[in-house]
Amino acid sequence: MQTLLNTFGNNNLFVDRFMDYHVARLKREIKRMQATLNKYEKKYDIKSDKFHQKLENGELGDDRDFVMWSGIYELMLDSQNKLDKIS
Numbered sequence: 001m002q003t004l005l006n007t008f009g010n011n012n013l014f015v016d017r018f019m020d021y022h023v024a025r026l027k028r029e030i031k032r033m034q035a036t037l038n039k040y041e042k043k044y045d046i047k048s049d050k051f052h053q054k055l056e057n058g059e060l061g062d063d064r065d066f067v068m069w070s071g072i073y074e075l076m077l078d079s080q081n082k083l084d085k086i087s
Helices: 002-008 013-046 049-055 063-085
Strands: none
Touching: 013 049, 013 063, 049 063
């Protein structure tokens, strides 16, 4: 840790760079997940939030696509929540 602080010169610069890195990483992850969600939405002609609600209410089966779609949607929501908290 001390090596990193020496490299950046002070704690504030280190924290700023660290936060910038994580914000950028979360934005990239969200963008990739959203691209995948868009494919499922187009394939099944339903938005991810509506799909997820139906799945949670037991209105859909346990098709492999549905399990993947749901998992990606939940990860995207989690990443968006983290991004909202730090930016």
